[in-house]
Amino acid sequence: MSHMKWxxxxxxxxxxxxxxxxxxxxxxxxxxRFEEMDPHIGxxxxxxxxxxxxxxxIARLKLDEIVSxxxxxxxxxxxxxxxxxxxxxxxxxxxxxYDAPPTDHAWRIxxxxxxxDGSLTFTHSTAFTDIGWPPRIDGTIEASEYETMxxxxxxxxxxxxxxxxxxxxxxxxxxxxxxxSIGFEPERMMQGANIIIAAxxxxxxxxxxxxxxxxTAHRQDxxxxxxxxxxxxxxxxxxxxxxxxxxxxxxxDKKLVAGSEITIILAYHNSNDRLTTRHSRRSTTMLQLGx
Numbered sequence: 001m002s003h004m005k006w007x008x009x010x011x012x013x014x015x016x017x018x019x020x021x022x023x024x025x026x027x028x029x030x031x032x033r034f035e036e037m038d039p040h041i042g043x044x045x046x047x048x049x050x051x052x053x054x055x056x057x058i059a060r061l062k063l064d065e066i067v068s069x070x071x072x073x074x075x076x077x078x079x080x081x082x083x084x085x086x087x088x089x090x091x092x093x094x095x096x097x098y099d100a101p102p103t104d105h106a107w108r109i110x111x112x113x114x115x116x117d118g119s120l121t122f123t124h125s126t127a128f129t130d131i132g133w134p135p136r137i138d139g140t141i142e143a144s145e146y147e148t149m150x151x152x153x154x155x156x157x158x159x160x161x162x163x164x165x166x167x168x169x170x171x172x173x174x175x176x177x178x179x180x181s182i183g184f185e186p187e188r189m190m191q192g193a194n195i196i197i198a199a200x201x202x203x204x205x206x207x208x209x210x211x212x213x214x215x216t217a218h219r220q221d222x223x224x225x226x227x228x229x230x231x232x233x234x235x236x237x238x239x240x241x242x243x244x245x246x247x248x249x250x251x252x253d254k255k256l257v258a259g260s261e262i263t264i265i266l267a268y269h270n271s272n273d274r275l276t277t278r279h280s281r282r283s284t285t286m287l288q289l290g291x
Contacts, residue, residue: 013119022103026079026081027077028079028080028115028117030117031072031073032086034073034122034124035274036069036123039124039224041123041146043092044065044091045091046098046101047061047086048086048259049084050086052111053082055243057228064103066090079150080114080116083113086109086172089107089131090105090106096176097133097172098131101128101130106130107131108129109122120266131268132165134162134167134243135171137230137243138230141171141239145160146160146162147290148236148288149161150285155267157172157175158172159266159287160172167243167244168256170240170242170243172239174240174268175236175237176269176280177235177236177273178199178238178271178273178280179198179199179274179277180198180267181195181267182195182264183195184263184264185204185262186212186263189265191213191214192212193218194221194244194254195265196208197210197218197233199275200231203232203233205229206252207229207240207242208275209244216280221250221252223250225244226242226243227243228243246258261287262289263287266282266285267282
């Protein structure tokens with residue numbers, strides 16, 4: 001979660017972002033100063049912060065317009081002892097989406113073992129990094145957010161996919177208000193599949209990592225490899241977004257390869273949120289993982 005507010009100090013824009021930790025770690029505040037950003041005045045800046053160990057995205061923001069070559073960004077609520085990755089890009093072509101350098105200018109900062117409050121200065125350079133820009137896991141699927149999309153005619157479910165840095169980002173919609181699920185690379189019906197199943201109840205998300213234990217049964221995986229997830233529910237539709245490793249190293253998960261076409265199983269229930277309730281509809285189909 002993040003809370004943002006604008007302050008003005010002279011001709012410097014200060015954007016304060018508070019990151020709310022789910023643990024009781026000591027909190028650290030980092031002031032990030034941008035200098036010599038004059039080539040990007042008038043352009044938008046996009047930035048996200050990730051926990052380096054889990055690769056979970058903690059915050060994402062958009063600065064609609066860079067108005068000065070020098071400006072400050074304050075990151076508060078970092079956990080002492082943790083490491084972070086900060087990725088950001090200037091939208092050179094003004095299309096409000098990420099394009100790999102040199103079309104857009106993009107950079108990455110690695111923060112190792114953050115221990116105390118401090119300051120860090122980023123000075124504009126032409127040493128660009130292709131950071132990619134994965135979907136924001138917020139339960140809302142925007143146009144062009146994912147690389148590939150398909151609609152399953154049998155269930156009416158939509159499936160979206162994006163691959164970046166050995167992570168698979170999935171968006172899933174179902175025409176119902178009960179649970180919904182996707183399984184990856186089954187061997188026979190459900191057997192051997194890595195299954196992600198979820199339910200949204202009054203906007204609270206219950207999500208589990210399952211394993212296809214037989215052709216007609218599945219159970220909760222011994223180890224959960226869901227990195228991040230979010231879901232939203234309307235009167236007649238459910239939306240789920242999550243990220244998992246392409247290769248978790250777990251024998252109960254399947255190793256996935258970017259650019260390949262894989263077999264998936266889809267299922268949902270019209271109205272029941274109990275994950276053990278039999279599906280209303282299901283199907284087996286194919287999904288392309290990236291270009």
